[in-house]
Amino acid sequence: MGGVLDSFRLDGRIALVTGGTRGFGRAIAQALAEAGATVAVCSRKGPDAERAAQEIADATGSTAIGLQADVTDAGQVDQVVTTTIDRLGRLDVLINNAGVNLRRRMEEFSDKEWHHIISTNLDSVFYTCRSAARHMKEQRRGRILNISSMLAGTALPNRAPYAAAKAAVVQFTRALALEWAPIGITANTLCPGPFLAGMNAPLINNPEQMEFFRSRIPLGRWGNVSEITGPALFLVSDAASFVTGTTLYVDGGWTAH
Numbered sequence: 001m002g003g004v005l006d007s008f009r010l011d012g013r014i015a016l017v018t019g020g021t022r023g024f025g026r027a028i029a030q031a032l033a034e035a036g037a038t039v040a041v042c043s044r045k046g047p048d049a050e051r052a053a054q055e056i057a058d059a060t061g062s063t064a065i066g067l068q069a070d071v072t073d074a075g076q077v078d079q080v081v082t083t084t085i086d087r088l089g090r091l092d093v094l095i096n097n098a099g100v101n102l103r104r105r106m107e108e109f110s111d112k113e114w115h116h117i118i119s120t121n122l123d124s125v126f127y128t129c130r131s132a133a134r135h136m137k138e139q140r141r142g143r144i145l146n147i148s149s150m151l152a153g154t155a156l157p158n159r160a161p162y163a164a165a166k167a168a169v170v171q172f173t174r175a176l177a178l179e180w181a182p183i184g185i186t187a188n189t190l191c192p193g194p195f196l197a198g199m200n201a202p203l204i205n206n207p208e209q210m211e212f213f214r215s216r217i218p219l220g221r222w223g224n225v226s227e228i229t230g231p232a233l234f235l236v237s238d239a240a241s242f243v244t245g246t247t248l249y250v251d252g253g254w255t256a257h
Contacts, residue, residue: 007239011036014088015236016081018042018071018128019098021052023197024147024228028095031229033062035237037093040084042067063088071098071124074131081131090139093236094132096125096146096169101199106160114161121165122172129176133185142185143236146173150193150251166191170247177245186244188235193251195223218253 015032019025020041033039033056041056041064043049049066056064065087069080085091100120102113125146136142149166151159169189176187194213196204203209204222214221231250234240249255 004239007241008233008237009036010093010233010237013037013092014040014084014090015093015095016040016042016084016091016128016132017095017097018069018124020095021045021048023097023199023225024192024195024232025095025097026052027225027229028097028232029064030056030059031233032093032095032236033057033060033064035233036062038063038088040065040067040080040088042069042071042080042098044068044070071128072119074127077124077127078131081128081135085135091132091135092139092141093143094128094145095232095236096128096144098124099147099199101159101162103158103202105158109161117161118165121162122168125169125172129172129187133180136185137180137183140184142180144173144176144180144185144187145232145235146187146189148173148189148191148247150191150249150255152189152191152247153249153255154257173247174245181244186235186240188240188243188245189247190228190232190235191247191249191251191255192228193217193223193249193254195225195228197225216254216257217251218256221252223250223252 015037017029020029021043041049041053046068053064053066069076148169151163152167152170173187173189
């Protein structure tokens, strides 16, 4: 019988990561590959997905493929899940990371911008989970990890659509966990806080905003993208076999206030 560290291994597992070419998605995809998984990296831009997959394969020695899909389109989502299974044999792990944010006062958002944020951050999670579940139910095993945000549990001004979508992802995931527990599928949510990631570029490039956030983080610093990989790997590995319906905040202590 293997030791505790073996329970974090993903040898033989097939994982699909949306928004997998940069930021959290890119880091998580490579971490899964380092743990032994075969990874399908999904992005709106096919060349970017293929490039990221090749870099992951070169860095880890694991198989990785790049796939193109707009995850706000249910038909394209179904196709990318089918392609993953056709090319790699099955689907064991789904990481929903694709997301987008705009920062402005609520009354300044257009209808189009509202729907774009909701669709990218919430509708896409519904589409991918629905599609993946059709296959995971047959094998009676699966790991779903939806990437939300600390704004699911706290609030900041000028983030209303994003906060609404990310809070909905948490509740959606909890409901999935209850539905799917009897058939061996776990569903959990990861809520990152202030990280030095691409989506936060407008804040990172503003010294005043950087200090505003840093001063409110109990650990006294912004997170590095690599620090999201351990929690993500845990939640999709056998080390978390008795964990479902939970929400893990990785925020330097922000939401402990």
